[in-house]
Amino acid sequence: MQMSNKVKVIPCSGIGKVFGLVAREAALKTVVELCPEKAETVCLAYIVTGDEEVKAKMKDSGCITVDGCPKMCASKNVSLAGGIVVDEIKVLDTVKDHKGKKFGSPTELSDDGYLVVEEIAARIETRINEIA
Amino acid sequence: MAILKVGILSCSGEECLGGTISRLATRKVLEEMKMVDTVTLCLPLYNAGGKEERNFASVFPTISVDGCDKLCAKRSTEKYSGRINGSIDVSKIIGNENALNTKIIRNNDLKEEHYRMVDEVAGEIVKAISDLEPNSYAGKTFRGCGCGD
Numbered sequence: 001m002q003m004s005n006k007v008k009v010i011p012c013s014g015i016g017k018v019f020g021l022v023a024r025e026a027a028l029k030t031v032v033e034l035c036p037e038k039a040e041t042v043c044l045a046y047i048v049t050g051d052e053e054v055k056a057k058m059k060d061s062g063c064i065t066v067d068g069c070p071k072m073c074a075s076k077n078v079s080l081a082g083g084i085v086v087d088e089i090k091v092l093d094t095v096k097d098h099k100g101k102k103f104g105s106p107t108e109l110s111d112d113g114y115l116v117v118e119e120i121a122a123r124i125e126t127r128i129n130e131i132a
Numbered sequence: 133m134a135i136l137k138v139g140i141l142s143c144s145g146e147e148c149l150g151g152t153i154s155r156l157a158t159r160k161v162l163e164e165m166k167m168v169d170t171v172t173l174c175l176p177l178y179n180a181g182g183k184e185e186r187n188f189a190s191v192f193p194t195i196s197v198d199g200c201d202k203l204c205a206k207r208s209t210e211k212y213s214g215r216i217n218g219s220i221d222v223s224k225i226i227g228n229e230n231a232l233n234t235k236i237i238r239n240n241d242l243k244e245e246h247y248r249m250v251d252e253v254a255g256e257i258v259k260a261i262s263d264l265e266p267n268s269y270a271g272k273t274f275r276g277c278g279c280g281d
């Protein structure tokens with residue numbers, strides 16, 4: 001099996017919070033649109049299964065995790081699976097600068113929600129370019 | 133009358149369209165289902181969580197919703213809670229070719245045809261809920277983080 005040495009960008013995709021969706025959309029913007037040659041994602045739920053295929057994929061991989069709340073599920077699960085977390089992005093750090101805005105729902109983001117997505121994705125892109 | 137509460141755990145996979153559909157169909161049922169109270173938990177929180185989170189599926193009758201036949205949500209639930217009351221494999225409903233599409237994953241990339249898939253999968257989740265044994269959801273409480281409460 002050929003292993004990719006792309007940076008893994010892994011969001012929590014939390015289903016109950018709007019910031020879980022922000023994390024997901026930001027990570028996906030990075031891997032689909034901004035840096036598809038240097039970065040990819042791996043399903044977080046697959047990572048935790050511990051299947052041999054995904055274990056091999058994660059082993060010694062540089063990962064950027066994106067989490068929607070202080071529980072930091074993506075970061076914790078990636079570390080448990082043997083990935084090397086080179087940066088932990090916290091959606092709340094970016095949201096602080098947008099006080100009073102409405103970001104949408106865990107189902108669909110508003111325009112302000114997508115603004116935060118853009119900012120976080122740009123930050124992830126910068127990190128990827130530094131390390132890859 | 134006892135409140136009927138059902139847990140739905142979606143894989144929300146990030147690599148393919150099936151994961152996105154699993155997430156959106158689950159959200160649709162959580163938001164729109166009126167007959168039964170539905171509740172969810174972020175799957176990664178469940179996986180990384182403590183005893184209380186992992187108790188989720190023993191407290192609520194739980195249905196897993198997975199984007200592809202790797203069935204990550206189903207397997208995690210069985211691993212930590214020991215049982216699952218129903219499971220949905222999105223790829224069986226929308227076809228493997230659609231489920232494993234790695235180009236269309238973001239909400240903004242979805243077209244009408246994809247929202248029809250969401251509706252179809254949500255319909256299957258509702259069917260799975262209506263197949264549950266009625267005595268499986270009476271009078272139970274759960275104090276773990278519902279991630280969104």
Ligand code: SF4
Pocket residue numbers: 012013014015016017019020067068069070071072073074174175176177279
């Ligand atoms: S970090 Fe928070 S929002 Fe994300 S999956 Fe965990 S509990 Fe949910």
Ligand code: SF4
Pocket residue numbers: 043044045046143144145146147148150151198199200201202203204205
């Ligand atoms: S079931 Fe498939 S789509 Fe869902 S997390 Fe697992 S590998 Fe990803």
